[in-house]
Amino acid sequence: MLATLLFPPVCLGCGLLLRAGAPAALPLCRACVADHLPLPAEATAHDGIWAVHGYGGPLLRALHRLKFHGQPAWAGPLGAVLARSPLLDRPWDAIVPVPLHRARQRARGYNQATLLARHATHHRPRPRPPLRPAWLQRPRATAPQHRLPAAERPDNVRDAFAVPRPASLRGRRILLVDDVTTTGATLRAARSALRAAGAAEVGALALLRVLA
Numbered sequence: 001m002l003a004t005l006l007f008p009p010v011c012l013g014c015g016l017l018l019r020a021g022a023p024a025a026l027p028l029c030r031a032c033v034a035d036h037l038p039l040p041a042e043a044t045a046h047d048g049i050w051a052v053h054g055y056g057g058p059l060l061r062a063l064h065r066l067k068f069h070g071q072p073a074w075a076g077p078l079g080a081v082l083a084r085s086p087l088l089d090r091p092w093d094a095i096v097p098v099p100l101h102r103a104r105q106r107a108r109g110y111n112q113a114t115l116l117a118r119h120a121t122h123h124r125p126r127p128r129p130p131l132r133p134a135w136l137q138r139p140r141a142t143a144p145q146h147r148l149p150a151a152e153r154p155d156n157v158r159d160a161f162a163v164p165r166p167a168s169l170r171g172r173r174i175l176l177v178d179d180v181t182t183t184g185a186t187l188r189a190a191r192s193a194l195r196a197a198g199a200a201e202v203g204a205l206a207l208l209r210v211l212a
Contacts (some may be wrong), residue, residue, distance in 0.1 A: 027081075066112050080119065087175065156186045177205050
């Protein structure tokens with residue numbers, strides 16, 4: 001109750017203050033909910049990569065504020081949306097956000113995947129799997145995936161990820177978290193690095209999926 005009073009819900013699309021206690025599947029005003037892009041049931045999981053909503057509409061606008069406009073506060077409500085994925089119901093040993101290269105994270109000031117994962121776990125019942133961002137690194141700088149044709153994306157992220165301490169995750173069940181999945185190349189490359197280091201199981205979850 002106190003959190004609701006101090007941080008009243010706002011529409012993810014336009015920032016409009018929402019009426020407290022109003023029943024809604026998503027924190028969206030009436031105008032923005034009409035613009036929402038839901039994810040078809042058959043697209044929830046593809047090639048082992050899960051997503052929560054489609055790439056577009058008010059959730060994408062909120063994600064762009066978080067990712068490109070230096071507004072990390074949007075990670076809170078977006079993380080609450082991410083927390084609704086049934087994939088989080090599984091007994092993971094740790095949650096690992098997809099890392100940024102250090103130069104890109106320094107320029108942005110934070111890793112949006114880490115913020116989303118942190119807030120998502122806060123909305124889950126205890127016991128919660130710990131967040132382990134240090135378990136996966138991105139030592140090789142790569143071109144932004146969204147600027148490349150789909151066919152070039154797997155090569156762009158091949159061998160881009162590294163596990164600094166394989167012993168920490170050997171035999172563990174790990175959930176990878178990212179903000180967006182398009183072709184799945186980034187999450188597959190990160191998953192391959194974790195598996196090669198000895199992880200027993202690696203799931204993959206994104207907030208938004210680009211629909212072809």
